[in-house]
Amino acid sequence: MDTSDALLLLKKAVKLATLTDSQTTAADVNGNGNVETDDALLILQKVVKLIHGFPVEGGI
Numbered sequence: 001m002d003t004s005d006a007l008l009l010l011k012k013a014v015k016l017a018t019l020t021d022s023q024t025t026a027a028d029v030n031g032n033g034n035v036e037t038d039d040a041l042l043i044l045q046k047v048v049k050l051i052h053g054f055p056v057e058g059g060i
């Protein structure tokens with residue numbers, strides 16, 4: 001996961017992109033069943049090391 005993944009999620013949020021099923025599964029980093037801007041924010045927070053893992057991985 002990196003900034004390009006976050007950008008893809010933001011594009012999906014504004015309907016500029018669609019995700020495959022596997023991308024959707026991987027992108028739901030907070031594990032709430034939806035891929036949204038919150039997931040993109042978490043990815044960006046991990047990129048800049050504000051968090052060390054995703055909720056779906058069992059920790060922030």
Ligand SMILES: [Ca+2]
Pocket residue numbers: 027028029030031032033034035036038039
């Ligand atoms: Ca989510």
